[in-house]
Amino acid sequence: MHYTFNQLRIYRAVVENKSVTKAAEELHMTQPAVSVQLRNLQDQFAIPLTEVIGRQLYVTEFGRELYHMAGIIMQQVDEINYRAQSFEGLLSGKLKISVASTGKYVMPYYLKDFLKAHPAIDLIMDVTNKSKVIESLEDNEVDFSLVSVMPQALDLHQEVLLPNKLYLAGAVDSNIKTTRRTNKSVFDGLPLIFREEGSGTRVLMQQYFQKAGIVPKVRMELTSNEAVKQAVMAGLGYSIQSILSMKNELKNGEIRIIPVKELPLLEHWRLVWRRSKKMSVVATAFLEHIQKNKQKIYAAHFSWIERY
Structure with missing residues (x-):
């Protein structure tokens, strides 16, 4: 058998991504190059490592064992390199x-x-x-x-x-009229943009609304902070966001903080x-x-x- 360390590294990336295309992107290689290395590794074994059913890639039982053993080999190679570097101080x-x-x-x-x-x-x-x-x-x-x-x-x-301070944010041309005494009534009928389930920002928003007795009007859910900011800037709705995520948009006048007496939320x-x-x-x-x-x-x- 003549499989290489590089082939094992590529194989692990394919298994972890469940996709040759995604593995190629992660490794900064072309898809054909990854496919060639995967095929060369497979040629070393009579037992299949992966199977493609429909368009989905599946790992065989032997393929899973090879994946774990290859991980051990890669850890040991890393350890050799780290030990060598430690001897260099x-x-x-x-x-x-x-x-x-x-x-x-x-x-x-x-x-x-x-x-x-x-x-x-x-x-x-x-x-x-x-x-x-x-x-x-x-x-x-x-x-x-x-x-x-x-x-x-x-x-x-x-x-x-x-500190992690979260403020109500809207588009710069938002027509909401506010003062320093603006209270939670500003949320009445306000179209809100939520992060997906599992987001810490969403948890903080939900805790605030529950404590304040607010029933939020959720216009949409988005899966990234950047997507939420773009939707807010486009005027699709409002969201409670971390001040840290809005630094550049505030500086460039692309987003507006809407003052609410009970905000910011603080974590x-x-x-x-x-x-x-x-x-x-x-x-x-x-x-x-x-x-x-x-x-x-x-x-x-x-x-x-x-x-x-």
């Missing part, structure tokens, strides 16, 4: 973080200087919704997660990073990790970096939110 290894989607406006600033100081570290950051972030913690797949709504069912440590962005987690050297170093520098990072990149 470099801090190296993987740092795995899952981030609630709006947290993409936050996490890069807390990673920047750390990764610059330790270029041998490989970062794996999954930006997804709150439900999948919690799932990654439950399955012990990540070192840390960034959340704005604290998961209740897990035993977690936390490091509070910065905090938190770096969380399981109490039972056995931290790697890399994860420990990152946590120390956060604890030492979080106030400086906030002052440099996020103090502007205090103007709102």
